[in-house]
Amino acid sequence: MREKWVYLNGEFVPKSEAVVSVFDHGFLYGDGIFEGIRCYSGNVFCLKEHIVRLYESAKSIMLDIPLTPEEMEAVVVETLEKNGLPDAYIRLVVSRGVGDLGLDPRNCKQASVIVIAEKLSLFPQRYYDEGLEIVTVPTRRNVPDALNPKIKSLNYLNNVLVRLEAARAGVHEALTLNQDGYVCEGSGDNIFIVKNGKICTPPTYVGALEGITRNVVMELCETFQIPCAEVPFTRHDVYVADEVFLTGTAAEMIPVVNVDGRIIGSGKPGPITAKLTEAFRQLTVQRGTKVPGMFSTSV
Ligand code: PMP
Numbered sequence: 001m002r003e004k005w006v007y008l009n010g011e012f013v014p015k016s017e018a019v020v021s022v023f024d025h026g027f028l029y030g031d032g033i034f035e036g037i038r039c040y041s042g043n044v045f046c047l048k049e050h051i052v053r054l055y056e057s058a059k060s061i062m063l064d065i066p067l068t069p070e071e072m073e074a075v076v077v078e079t080l081e082k083n084g085l086p087d088a089y090i091r092l093v094v095s096r097g098v099g100d101l102g103l104d105p106r107n108c109k110q111a112s113v114i115v116i117a118e119k120l121s122l123f124p125q126r127y128y129d130e131g132l133e134i135v136t137v138p139t140r141r142n143v144p145d146a147l148n149p150k151i152k153s154l155n156y157l158n159n160v161l162v163r164l165e166a167a168r169a170g171v172h173e174a175l176t177l178n179q180d181g182y183v184c185e186g187s188g189d190n191i192f193i194v195k196n197g198k199i200c201t202p203p204t205y206v207g208a209l210e211g212i213t214r215n216v217v218m219e220l221c222e223t224f225q226i227p228c229a230e231v232p233f234t235r236h237d238v239y240v241a242d243e244v245f246l247t248g249t250a251a252e253m254i255p256v257v258n259v260d261g262r263i264i265g266s267g268k269p270g271p272i273t274a275k276l277t278e279a280f281r282q283l284t285v286q287r288g289t290k291v292p293g294m295f296s297t298s299v
Pocket of ligand 1: 036159185186187188189190208209210211212213214247248249250
């Protein structure tokens with residue numbers, strides 16, 4: 001089997017040797033940021049948008065990335081090329097770097113940069129065909145004044161708790177609410193609801209990541225002239241929606257057919273979700289940054 005390579009601080013190392021120090025503040029404190037990116041048929045989808053978000057997260061937490069955005073883009077493309085992966089999920093991590101046991105990030109001399117490319121399907125295929133069952137969980141989304149969910153930070157404990165609570169409820173994904181009871185997002189994806197031909201997604205100030213897939217779906221709504229608004233909504237609005245779906249780079253677009261035991265619409269993925277999902281799939285192979293030596297195999 002072909003050797004798998006991980007980009008680690010300026011060089012490619014074999015996967016089995018890709019290790020970071022126990023003194024890295026990413027490990028000690030979750031002090032860092034990350035991105036999840038997908039490559040479809042040799043096209044890196046929305047690479048620039050992911051890199052922009054990475055540098056915005058870095059700015060917000062005052063982390064100096066030792067590469068320019070252009071260099072970072074090149075590293076992502078090179079990692080895919082080196083691993084010969086036309087279809088992959090890329091995990092880009094920038095941690096505060098190696099320091100000491102103290103919390104002070106000023107003792108970390110240089111950020112650590114890691115790029116991993118692997119194959120990934122987040123949910124079994126049948127959920128993409130038949131729809132997911134999800135629940136809302138007791139753990140609330142981080143409040144923006146404490147750790148803003150717009151920062152894609154390495155501190156994912158809030159999301160991890162949500163995923164654990166989903167698993168305890170016997171489902172694969174869950175929704176978080178904010179302190180006021182408004183719906184925020186899933187543990188790793190954004191939510192959309194459809195009612196009477198109109199689409200809504202929570203505004204990010206409610207407590208959600210500004211998902212890149214979310215933005216693409218909003219763009220597709222514009223193309224199809226489907227009204228789509230960023231408005232706060234509650235669990236009730238989700239229960240009585242005609243259709244519900246989740247979006248994310250890892251999750252892609254996935255229909256939801258049951259929320260907290262309430263059947264959504266007909267209990268099957270709805271027509272608007274299907275139309276947008278089809279358009280999204282087409283876009284993933286048409287749009288993107290080409291990885292040299294890899295060619296589109298499908299449309
Ligand atoms: N919300 C959270 C908490 C996430 O981790 C993700 C995945 N990055 C998303 C939403 C979806 O964002 P994107 O479409 O940019 O992957």
